[in-house]
Amino acid sequence: MAKLTLPVGDRDHAQGPASALVTLVEYGDYECPHCGAAYPVVKKLQEQMGRNLRFIFRNFPLSSMHPHAEHAAEAAEAAAAQHKFWEMHDWIFEHQETIEDPDLLDGGKSLGLDVGKLTKDIQSQSFLSRVMEDFQSGVRSGVNGTPTFFINGVRHERGPSYEELHAGLLAAAGKGESRPPYSPQTRSW
Amino acid sequence: MILPPGRRAPDFSLNSTPDQKVSLSEFLGRSVILAFYPADWSPVCGDQMALYNEVLPEFKRLGGELLGISVDGIWCHLAFGKDRKLRFPLLTDFEPKGAVAQAYGVYAPESGTTGRALFVIDPKGIIHWSYLSPVGVNPGADGILAALESIH
Numbered sequence: 246m247a248k249l250t251l252p253v254g255d256r257d258h259a260q261g262p263a264s265a266l267v268t269l270v271e272y273g274d275y276e277c278p279h280c281g282a283a284y285p286v287v288k289k290l291q292e293q294m295g296r297n298l299r300f301i302f303r304n305f306p307l308s309s310m311h312p313h314a315e316h317a318a319e320a321a322e323a324a325a326a327q328h329k330f331w332e333m334h335d336w337i338f339e340h341q342e343t344i345e346d347p348d349l350l351d352g353g354k355s356l357g358l359d360v361g362k363l364t365k366d367i368q369s370q371s372f373l374s375r376v377m378e379d380f381q382s383g384v385r386s387g388v389n390g391t392p393t394f395f396i397n398g399v400r401h402e403r404g405p406s407y408e409e410l411h412a413g414l415l416a417a418a419g420k421g422e423s424r425p426p427y428s429p430q431t432r433s434w
Numbered sequence: 435m436i437l438p439p440g441r442r443a444p445d446f447s448l449n450s451t452p453d454q455k456v457s458l459s460e461f462l463g464r465s466v467i468l469a470f471y472p473a474d475w476s477p478v479c480g481d482q483m484a485l486y487n488e489v490l491p492e493f494k495r496l497g498g499e500l501l502g503i504s505v506d507g508i509w510c511h512l513a514f515g516k517d518r519k520l521r522f523p524l525l526t527d528f529e530p531k532g533a534v535a536q537a538y539g540v541y542a543p544e545s546g547t548t549g550r551a552l553f554v555i556d557p558k559g560i561i562h563w564s565y566l567s568p569v570g571v572n573p574g575a576d577g578i579l580a581a582l583e584s585i586h
Contacts, residue, residue, distance in 0.1 A: 247576070
């Protein structure tokens with residue numbers, strides 16, 4: 246059973262509290278259509294599970310297949326340096342068909358990023374090593390394509406549909422012994 | 435049965451282009467990764483060869499030379515390699531069909547293809563690690579990296 250070799254930590258971009266019952270890590274490629282399809286699925290899971298779910302996105306660009314994926318990943322990391330990672334992450338997945346460099350800059354502009362800095366960061370590949378660090382951690386963890394999900398550090402072996410991911414998350418939440426059991430009916434979050 | 439670690443890797447000489455052959459014996463002194471896969475043009479994003487193409491620098495850093503092998507013909511390999519921008523050779527186990535896969539114990543007669551199998555061969559030509567994956571499962575690269583690291 247494949248395990249996450251680089252534990253979730255301060256270097257990661259996270260949504261949801263560290264105390265959440267379950268942590269979902271996605272290794273994704275911004276140009277991969279399957280990741281594009283998983284994007285609204287994760288949004289729906291977050292909506293459904295609220296503060297019981299923490300979501301982390303790590304980069305896994307398959308560059309020779311998806312020529313824009315690496316720059317898109319670097320652009321999202323550059324946006325993170327301007328405290329807008331998730332805004333850029335969402336923008337890219339919502340504009341997956343048009344993510345050439347000028348498009349990424351337009352996107353950054355629409356989000357209120359410092360476009361001069363974003364341009365420089367993309368051109369000089371300021372965040373390439375960060376992206377490759379994510380990639381290598383994925384390879385070492387047995388990521389074999391995108392998207393690959395890990396639930397509480399263990400690879401999710403089933404598909405990326407809402408039903409399959411939700412079932413995996415519920416199963417992992419049920420295993421947390423030191424914490425109160427998760428009930429999908431609870432609406433008090 | 436798939437050849438286990440400790441066995442000498444059977445030598446072979448297979449075409450990588452219409453007029454070029456690659457022999458395993460050329461690689462003595464270096465580690466070799468043999469990636470047997472069922473067919474070119476697998477229609478998924480998680481394509482195993484595309485993944486290995488991205489991990490190639492890490493394989494090389496650890497001293498491993500990667501060779502892909504399937505029963506597809508050489509023209510098929512060339513078109514596939516070009517389309518996927520692969521930066522490593524694809525060898526054709528085409529005539530007699532699957533003979534090298536059989537020598538390594540990874541031929542799948544029911545489909546007439548090689549199985550999905552990985553071998554890491556040490557610089558002395560001895561199999562250091564081998565793994566047969568279920569045919570529908572991309573085995574990733576983590577096992578290869580761990581094997582390469584454990585050679586030295």
